[in-house]
Amino acid sequence: MQVNINGIETRYVLSNEGGGPWLTFIHQLGGDLSVWDQLAGYFRDNYTVLRYDLRGHGKTALSREPFGIADLSHDLATLLDTLGAPSTHLVGMSLGGMIAQQFALDHPSRVDTLTIADTNGGTPPESRALWDQRAASARTDGMGSLVSSTMSRWLTPDFQRAHPEAVEPIREVFSHTLSEGYAMACEALRDFDVRSKLGTIRCPTLTVAGRHDTGTPPAATQAIADAIEGARFELLDAAHLAPIEQSHRFAALLETFLERPV
Template identity: 75%
Template sequence: MQVKLNGIDTRYVLDNEGGGPWLTLVHQLGGDLSVWDQLAGYFRDDFTVLRYDVRGHGHTAVPDQPFSIADLSSDLAALLDALGAPHTHLVGMSMGGMIAQQFALDHPSRIDTLVLADTSAGTLPENRAVWDQRAATARRDGMASLVPATLERWLTPDFQRSHPEAVEPIHEVLLHTRPEGYALACEALRDFNVHERLHEIRLPTLTIAGRHDTGTPPAATQLIAKSIQGAQYELLDAAHLAPVEQSHRFAALLETFLEARV
């Protein structure tokens, strides 16, 4: 399905066989809503599961001007409005976790629970150049030049060898992400920083990190948990895409967390 949000044609998928509470899933940089296929299938009998492609990703349009994580938070609010969802359980991975944090600060009353996977509260000044370099590489050389190193960060070698059926779709989505959409998102991540505001979040929160994540070290996700009162922190035997690499364990953690609050 397509809907125009803040002037951007946006793709979304809604699985509401169960007609239960809303559960919204937000994907990583260089990904799209398909990364949640397995998790959506697990929860769709009990929840109204919403997935969508973030600006510049998948089948959502690439804007013609820069945007911020706050703009992506606004897109999510507009999507929930368009679908008549007053509030939702919110799960964000990597970039999606940053969008979820911003949304929790912008629209706290619209979140039932907050789940943040493999993410940080912002880019430190000394790391801003990394995002500039990735944006420049995407624009200059295309996405193929970024794929090998990205997959190395995202998934452990053992998982890549033993689960090619899971790796191939992720590879294809990353490879076919439009370079300008990727670059603009890199620049939004470069400028994102809510470290000093995390204490404002007063929501039931679960944070999950991958033990082998080199791109977003577990300490970054753990710091979020320490900064949000009552937040839970879990560490999985995975790299950056823990919800993919440890899908069953991730689903079990999410199920237990949600059951206690639904």
């Protein structure tokens, strides 16, 4: 389905076979909603599952102007308004985890629970140049120049060898992401920092990291849990896309977390 969100044609998929509480998944930089196919299938019998493509990703149109993570949070709020969702359980991975944190700060009453994976609460000053470099590479040399290094960070070699059927769609989506959409998102990510505000988040929170994640070290994700009162931290045997590489374990963790009394 397509809907105009803040002037941008946005693709979303809504699975509400169960008609239960809302559960929204937010994908990573250079990804699209398809990365959540397996997990959406697992939860759709008991939840109203929403997935969508971020600006300049998948089949969502490119933003005309530069944007920040707060703008991506506003996009989600508008999408939920359009679909009639007063609140949602929220799951975000990597860039999606940053958007989820921002949304929880911007709209605390609309987040039933917060689950964030392989992400951090802010880009440290020493890493900002890295995001400028990736944005420049995408614009100058195209997404193909970034595929190999990205896949090596995202998924462990063992997983890539054992599960080509899972790896190739992720590689294809990344390769076909609009260069400018990727670059603009890199710049939004570069400027993100909510670390000083995390202590104000009050919703039940689960944080998950991949033990072998070199791009976002597990300590960065654990620091978010340490900053949010009562938050839980889990470490999985995976690289950056831990919810995908360890999908069964992640689904079990999420299911248990969602079902606990609030």
